[in-house]
Each structure stands twice: as C-alpha cells, then as structure tokens.
Amino acid sequence: MAEHALAVVNLGKLFGGLAAVDGVSLNVATGERRVLIGPNGAGKTTLFHCVTGTLKPSSGQVSLFGRDVTRLAEHRRTALGMGRTFQITNVFPDLTLGENLALAIVGTDRRKWVVHRPAETFEEVRRQALEGLARVGLEGRAQLPAKLVSYGERRQLELALALNTGPKVLFLDEPCAGLSPAERQRISQMIADLPRSMTLLMIEHDMDVALGLADRVTVLHRGRVILEGTPQEVRANPQVRDVYFGHA
Amino acid sequence: MTSAILQAINGVSLAALLFLLASGFTLSFGLMRVVNMAHGAYYLIGGYVGLSIAEHTGSFALALAGGGAAVALGGFFIDRFLIRRTGENHLAQVLLTVGVAFVIGDVALQIWGGDNLMVPAPQQLKGAVVLPGGIYYPKYRFILIFLGVFVGIALWLLYKKTQIGAVVRAGVDDREQVNATGINVDRLFVMVSALASFLAGLAGVAGGAFLTLYPGAEWEILVYALVVVIVGGLGSLEGAMIGALIVGLLDAYGRWLLPEFSYFVLFGPIALLMIFRPRGLFGREH
Amino acid sequence: MDRARLMLLVVALAGAAALPWIGGPFWTGLATQMMIFGLLALSVDLLLGHAGLFSLTHASFFAVSAYTVAILQVRYGWPTLAAAPAGILLGTALAALFGISVRTRGVYFILITIALGYVVWGIAHRWSSFTGGDNGVTNVPFPAVGPLAVTSHTQYYYVVLAAVILCGLGYRVLIRSPFGLGLRGVKASETRMQSLGYRTGLHIYVAFVLSGALASFAGVLYVYYNKFVNPVAASFPVSVEAALMAIVGGTGTIVGPFLGAGVVLGLRNWVSSFVEMHHAIMGAVFIATVLWAPQGLVGIAARVRARLKGRDG
Numbered sequence: 001m002a003e004h005a006l007a008v009v010n011l012g013k014l015f016g017g018l019a020a021v022d023g024v025s026l027n028v029a030t031g032e033r034r035v036l037i038g039p040n041g042a043g044k045t046t047l048f049h050c051v052t053g054t055l056k057p058s059s060g061q062v063s064l065f066g067r068d069v070t071r072l073a074e075h076r077r078t079a080l081g082m083g084r085t086f087q088i089t090n091v092f093p094d095l096t097l098g099e100n101l102a103l104a105i106v107g108t109d110r111r112k113w114v115v116h117r118p119a120e121t122f123e124e125v126r127r128q129a130l131e132g133l134a135r136v137g138l139e140g141r142a143q144l145p146a147k148l149v150s151y152g153e154r155r156q157l158e159l160a161l162a163l164n165t166g167p168k169v170l171f172l173d174e175p176c177a178g179l180s181p182a183e184r185q186r187i188s189q190m191i192a193d194l195p196r197s198m199t200l201l202m203i204e205h206d207m208d209v210a211l212g213l214a215d216r217v218t219v220l221h222r223g224r225v226i227l228e229g230t231p232q233e234v235r236a237n238p239q240v241r242d243v244y245f246g247h248a
Numbered sequence: 249m250t251s252a253i254l255q256a257i258n259g260v261s262l263a264a265l266l267f268l269l270a271s272g273f274t275l276s277f278g279l280m281r282v283v284n285m286a287h288g289a290y291y292l293i294g295g296y297v298g299l300s301i302a303e304h305t306g307s308f309a310l311a312l313a314g315g316g317a318a319v320a321l322g323g324f325f326i327d328r329f330l331i332r333r334t335g336e337n338h339l340a341q342v343l344l345t346v347g348v349a350f351v352i353g354d355v356a357l358q359i360w361g362g363d364n365l366m367v368p369a370p371q372q373l374k375g376a377v378v379l380p381g382g383i384y385y386p387k388y389r390f391i392l393i394f395l396g397v398f399v400g401i402a403l404w405l406l407y408k409k410t411q412i413g414a415v416v417r418a419g420v421d422d423r424e425q426v427n428a429t430g431i432n433v434d435r436l437f438v439m440v441s442a443l444a445s446f447l448a449g450l451a452g453v454a455g456g457a458f459l460t461l462y463p464g465a466e467w468e469i470l471v472y473a474l475v476v477v478i479v480g481g482l483g484s485l486e487g488a489m490i491g492a493l494i495v496g497l498l499d500a501y502g503r504w505l506l507p508e509f510s511y512f513v514l515f516g517p518i519a520l521l522m523i524f525r526p527r528g529l530f531g532r533e534h
Numbered sequence: 535m536d537r538a539r540l541m542l543l544v545v546a547l548a549g550a551a552a553l554p555w556i557g558g559p560f561w562t563g564l565a566t567q568m569m570i571f572g573l574l575a576l577s578v579d580l581l582l583g584h585a586g587l588f589s590l591t592h593a594s595f596f597a598v599s600a601y602t603v604a605i606l607q608v609r610y611g612w613p614t615l616a617a618a619p620a621g622i623l624l625g626t627a628l629a630a631l632f633g634i635s636v637r638t639r640g641v642y643f644i645l646i647t648i649a650l651g652y653v654v655w656g657i658a659h660r661w662s663s664f665t666g667g668d669n670g671v672t673n674v675p676f677p678a679v680g681p682l683a684v685t686s687h688t689q690y691y692y693v694v695l696a697a698v699i700l701c702g703l704g705y706r707v708l709i710r711s712p713f714g715l716g717l718r719g720v721k722a723s724e725t726r727m728q729s730l731g732y733r734t735g736l737h738i739y740v741a742f743v744l745s746g747a748l749a750s751f752a753g754v755l756y757v758y759y760n761k762f763v764n765p766v767a768a769s770f771p772v773s774v775e776a777a778l779m780a781i782v783g784g785t786g787t788i789v790g791p792f793l794g795a796g797v798v799l800g801l802r803n804w805v806s807s808f809v810e811m812h813h814a815i816m817g818a819v820f821i822a823t824v825l826w827a828p829q830g831l832v833g834i835a836a837r838v839r840a841r842l843k844g845r846d847g
Contacts, residue, residue: 511656
C-alpha cells in the first residue's frame with residue numbers, strides 16, 4: 001500500500017441519535033491536494049473536527065502516515081504534523097499578530113513551558129513570526145492586536161497560525177469564508193503557492209476555487225461520501241449537479 | 249447496627265432538606281443560567297422570618313408558608329433589579345449574589361442577633377417514634393423526609409407532566425427552543441425564580457427547627473447544596489435528588505465515623521466526579 | 535509616557551519607603567496588610583485575569599501555609615528558614631491536589647473551588663486537637679534568619695515591601711513568558727490552543743499550582759504579621775474578597791490587585807470605625823463593582839485616559 005498521509009476508515013459521528021457523519025472512508029496520498037465539497041449540513045466540518053481531534057468520533061478510525069491517531073488528543077496530533085484552520089475565525093483577539101504567531105511557533109516544542117524569560121526575548125521566535133506574517137501578506141502588522149485588524153486580515157492570520165505549527169497535513173476549513181472576491185483571490189493564491197510536499201485537505205464552497213486547487217475532490221452528502229474523483233469527473237457527474245449545483 | 253440505621257435516617261432527612269435547597273438552585277441554573285450564591289442567605293432569612301412568625305402566631309404551618317413567601321417576594325426583587333443586569337456572565341453573577349448574601353447576612357444579624365436560634369416545632373411533631381427493633385427516632389425528622397419526598401414528587405410531576413415543565417426542560421437543553429415556543433419567557437423566568445426562592449425560604453424554616461439558625465449557617469448550608477448540585481449535575485432535577493441522598497448519607501456517616509474530618513468526607517465524591525464525570529452524574533454540556 | 539511611568543514608580547517607591555515616618559503605625563500596618571492581601575489577590579488573578587478561571591479556594595493555600603508555619607514555629611520550635619519554606623511547600627502541595635478542579639470550566643469550576651475551600655475551612659475548624667479549633671494557633675514570633683531578626687512591625691513592613699517587589703518582578707516575567715502568553719491564549723480560545731499543539735488542561739493545571747504557590751507565600755507573610763492564624767484565614771470570605779480585590783483594582787494587571795486590596799481594606803477599616811455592619815458594606819462593594827465598575831479602577835483609569843487623549847487629538 002502506498003503511504004497515505006491520511007487514512008480515514010468508516011468514521012461516524014452521532015449527535016443525539018442523528019448521524020452527522022455516517023461511515024466516511026477517505027485516503028489522501030502524501031502531497032495530494034484534496035477538496036471536500038457538499039451542501040450545508042453535509043457533515044464536512046464535523047468530519048474535520050473528528051479527524052483533527054476537536055471532537056471524538058463515535059466510530060471508525062483515523063490514521064496519519066500509517067499511525068493510528070483515533071484516540072490521540074488534538075495537541076498530540078498537532079505534534080505529529082496535523083495543522084488546521086477554523087471556518088469561524090479562531091484567533092486570539094487581545095494578542096498582537098506577532099504574539100498570535102509566537103503561540104503557534106512554540107506550541108509544538110518545549111519553549112511553550114518557559115516561565116523565566118519574556119517571550120519577546122526569543123529572537124528566533126520573533127524572526128519566524130515576522131516571516132510567518134510576511135508569508136500571508138501581513139508584513140508590518142506584528143504589533144497590532146488581532147481585534148483591530150480587518151476581517152480579511154484575520155482570515156490571513158488564521159491561515160498563518162496553522163502554517164506555523166509545522167504541519168505536514170494541513171486542514172483548511174473554508175479558508176475564504178466571508179471574504180470579498182479580491183480577498184478570495186489572494187488567499188487561494190497563497191494556498192496554491194504552498195509547497196507541494198504539504199498534504200492539503202480543504203473544505204470549500206466556491207466551486208471554482210475548489211476545482212482549481214484540487215488534485216482530487218470528495219463529495220459529501222448527508223454525512224456520506226457520494227463521489228470521489230478528479231475535478232473533471234466531479235464537474236461532469238449528474239448526481240453531484242443534483243445535490244450540489246442544484247442548490248447554488 | 250442500631251447506630252448505622254440511625255445515621256441512615258439522619259442522612260436521608262438531611263438529604264430531604266438539601267433537596268429543597270438544591271432543586272431551586274439547579275432549576276434556576278438550568279432554565280435561566282443563573283448562579284445564585286445568595287441561595288444560602290435565602291435559606292437563613294426564610295428561617296428567621298419563619299421563626300418570628302412561629303413565635304408570634306404559634307403556628308408552624310404559617311411559619312413555613314410565611315418564610316417561603318417572604319423569600320419569594322424578596323427574591324423576585326433581587327432577581328429583577330440586580331441579577332438580571334448581569335446577563336449570562338457567571339463571574340458577575342457569583343460576585344453580585346455573594347454581595348447580596350453578605351448584605352442579607354448582616355441585616356439578619358442586626359435583627360435576630362448572633363445566637364443559635366431554633367424554630368419551635370409544633371407540639372404534635374415533637375417527641376420520638378419507635379421503629380422496629382426498639383429504635384427511638386425524632387418524629388420531626390421523619391416529617392421532614394415526607395416533606396422532601398412530597399416536594400420532590402410535586403416538582404417531578406411539574407417538570408415531566410406539565411407544559412410548563414416541558415418548556416423548562418427544553419430550556420435546559422437548548423435556550424433557543426424556549427424563545428421559539430411562543431411562551432412568555434419573562435413570566436416563566438419569574439415563576440421559576442420565585443419557586444426557587446420559595447423553596448429556599450421553606451427549607452430555612454424546616455431546617456431551622458432542627459439544625460438551628462445562626463450567622464454563617466447560610467454559607468455552610470450553601471456549600472452542601474453546591475456539592476449536591478455538582479454531584480448531580482447542574483440543571484438536573486434527578487441529579488439534585490440523587491446528589492442530595494449521596495451528600496446527606498456521606499455527611500451523616502462522616503460525622504459519626506470521622507467527626508473531625510466530616511467536611512473532608514465531602515471531598516471524596518467531588519474528587520471522584522472530577523476525575524470520571526466532570527459534569528456531574530446527570531450533567532450536560534453548558 | 536514611559537518616562538512618566540518611571541517617575542510614578544520612583545515616587546511610589548520613595549513614598550513606600552518613607553511611609554513609616556510619614557504615616558505612623560496605623561498606616562504602616564494598613565499598608566502591610568494591603569501588600570499581603572494584594573499578593574493573595576495577585577495569585578487569584580493569575581488564573582482570573584490571564585487564564586480566565588475564577589477560583590474561590592485560594593484562602594485554602596493561604597491558610598494551610600500560614601497554619602504550617604505557625605504550628606512548626608510555635609509548637610515544634612522550627613526556625614523561620616525551615617518553617618517558611620515548609621509552609622509554601624505544603625500550600626503548594628494542596629494546590630497540586632486541588633488542581634484537579636481544572637478538569638472543569640466555567641460555573642462548575644467556580645462551584646467546585648468553593649466546595650474545596652470549605653473542606654479546608656472545615657478541617658481547620660473541627661480538627662481542634664491539631665489546629666487549635668476556633669482559637670487557632672497564637673504567639674507566632676516575627677521571622678528571624680540567624681542573627682538577623684525582625685523585632686517590630688515597622689521592620690516587618692520593609693520585609694514585606696521587599697518580598698512584594700520581588701514577587702511583582704517575578705510575576706511580570708512569568709506573565710510575559712511563553713507560558714504566560716499561552717495562558718492568555720487558553721483564556722481566549724482553548725480549541726485553537728489545542729490545535730496549535732498545547733495540552734491546555736496541563737497548561738492551566740501548572741498555572742493553578744503556581745498561583746497556589748504564590749497564595750501560600752502570601753500566607754507566610756500573613757502569619758508573621760498577624761501573629762496568629764485561625765479558621766477565618768481559610769474561610770470563603772477571604773477567597774471571595776481576594777477575587778474582589780483583583781476585580782476592583784483591575785484584572786490582568788500587576789498593580790490592580792494591590793490597588794484593589796488597598797481600597798477594600800481601607801474602606802473596611804474606615805467603615806468599621808463608625809458602623810458595625812462591615813459585611814453589609816463589603817456586600818455593597820461587591821454589588822457596586824459588578825454593576826458599575828466591572829473593569830475595576832485600572833479600567834476606569836484607562837477609560838479616563840482614553841477620553842482625555844481623545845479630547846487632545
């Protein structure tokens with residue numbers, strides 16, 4: 001078996017009696033860019049939460065580079081190379097952008113436990129934070145509190161946080177949610193420019209963005225995978241048109 | 249063996265009292281997300297008012313009703329003009345209601361003084377009953393158990409069998425649902441809050457007839473009620489019942505077997521719960 | 535601005551150093567108490583202002599450490615150099631035990647810490663053969679290290695002043711460290727912190743223990759000042775007043791808790807000189823703080839400053 005970056009086997013998540021995710025299996029190859037699409041309520045975000053460890057799945061298995069991580073806490077998965085963004089912006093509003101990044105940078109190593117030295121005296125972290133901000137087009141913003149920058153910039157910060165934990169597999173939950181067409185363009189370009197060695201899993205509503213970035217596409221509907229294929233195959237599939245494009 | 253049985257009855261009668269207090273606390277949290285730390289002070293002031301009524305009229309029943317009603321009325325104003333203004337900020341609620349409890353406690357101290365006082369129980373409730381095996385037990389404590397069971401059943405019926413109860417239960421699960429039912433939420437909140445205050449005042453009179461009333465009693469009883477709620481799970485009526493029994497029995501046996509560490513006995517269940525069920529036995533995510 | 539701050543600091547330090555000559559024993563005593571309880575409030579605020587957790591059990595660590603020092607010195611004749619560290623150690627060990635409460639959040643955390651605090655009070659109160667019951671342990675001497683012995687309250691005032699300044703400086707480093715930054719991260723968003731690789735439960739647990747250690751240190755300073763300790767030190771009002779001090783002064787700051795302690799203690803002292811009902815007055819302060827000054831004095835000062843600035847520009 002070729003080395004899969006991510007293997008999800010028969011994953012299910014019940015809320016009350018309701019199956020939000022119902023027996024989903026997925027294999028994503030190392031370096032692949034996979035996009036998840038599906039109408040609202042299809043279970044995309046819940047699937048993400050279960051895979052990254054934010055929620056506990058009711059059943060099934062998740063493996064990262066062949067290692068079973070189903071029972072691992074989220075912070076352990078991050079240490080093993082999972083990184084994620086949130087659909088609803090989840091940054092630290094009272095901290096500056098530089099401090100936001102610093103948290104991401106030291107989060108996966110032992111420096112997060114240092115108590116006897118101010119964070120700003122870590123030159124290496126500072127430099128990395130500035131680079132990380134520049135990488136998502138936030139240069140010159142390091143001293144501003146996150147609550148004072150625009151929504152679009154907070155989305156860029158959201159991406160920067162995930163990128164600075166050193167992820168091998170990156171989960172992007174609608175990175176362009178709520179953005180203007182111009183901002184969308186910027187963010188999708190940033191994602192497209194990510195190194196090809198990084199495995200990407202992305203939830204996206206915008207079909208053009210999705211199909212432009214994806215190597216392969218998985219279509220979810222009512223908690224199940226109804227189709228998996230290349231962007232061309234998905235675009236051509238009548239069933240997908242029905243459940244997905246039909247709504248648009 | 250006899251002592252063990254006696255302690256069991258002691259525990260159950262304390263549980264009955266704790267249930268009266270904890271059920272109101274847990275229901276106001278469940279429906280309104282209100283944490284009212286003045287609940288213990290409600291208990292104390294209810295007991296004192298009942299005491300004065302009993303001394304003037306000689307009627308224990310009037311004392312129960314009067315103590316409960318006085319607290320329900322006072323609780324209404326405190327709820328409307330103070331607690332309501334904190335929204336759902338629990339930190340603010342806790343500080344504010346602790347402040348209210350301090351004020352009530354000090355006012356009570358000025359009026360009723362610092363001595364241990366006892367609400368006079370009526371003649372027909374005094375004395376002992378003889379249990380099989382020749383065990384003598386105070387009659388009053390049995391009556392208290394009946395009162396607790398009666399209130400428990402009444403609340404349970406109200407909770408499970410009436411439309412009001414259905415709305416309250418929906419509110420415990422999902423606040424949005426209450427607004428969607430079209431019921432006058434404001435009036436419902438006032439009713440539940442008044443009921444909680446009434447039960448606290450009632451508990452004060454009932455408890456004042458055997459635990460005595462004194463400055464500081466409000467915090468001691470509150471902590472017991474809090475442990476009941478923690479063990480049972482915030483917002484759960486069943487939890488309050490089970491929690492009250494657990495705490496009542498543990499306390500009775502603790503006082504008997506380890507008198508110097510009886511408070512420490514309460515620590516056990518809390519610690520175990522925190523390790524295994526941080527939300528309490530019947531708790532939900534909030 | 536920074537120069538103005540420095541000036542303020544120099545003036546404050548000079549004032550603090552000169553206080554025993556200017557204010558006499560009354561004000562020196564009040565200032566000592568303000569610093570001790572300010573330190574306790576600061577320990578509460580490490581959790582409240584930085585990690586977003588409202589602990590109501592800090593009197594436990596404060597009291598256990600005070601009792602330990604008192605019992606070891608008075609009953610077993612231990613020297614200060616052994617008794618004081620033992621007090622801090624035991625208080626911190628209790629914090630390590632009570633730290634399991636960080637498995638809960640929000641209301642549960644508040645309620646559980648109240649209950650835990652009562653366990654400690656109950657033991658101090660009931661286990662009279664060891665703790666001295668309601669009378670507690672009396673005749674605690676001033677601290678002495680070898681030939682250096684504190685002999686007066688004025689001298690002790692300087693000891694406390696030095697200790698508080700050191701603690702303040704250490705605290706400043708702590709809250710600016712990566713660990714302290716992490717706490718603020720947890721307060722803002724625990725889910726995000728987990729996805730960044732933080733084991734947030736452990737992070738908060740460590741903060742809880744550190745905060746307990748600081749409260750224990752305040753307990754040591756307290757028992758040498760007070761000369762005795764009784765169950766009141768472990769009682770719920772002490773915990774809740776420490777939180778109030780932090781809030782009145784302004785959470786998330788270093789001077790705030792000390793300012794708050796000054797306001798609360800000063801008010802209580804002043805009020806109790808003419809009315810009996812100081813609990814009711816405290817209650818009124820709680821209510822007023824929640825309704826009108828939830829950001830505390832530091833918050834009010836910041837608002838005033840912002841308004842003045844707005845007028846200038």
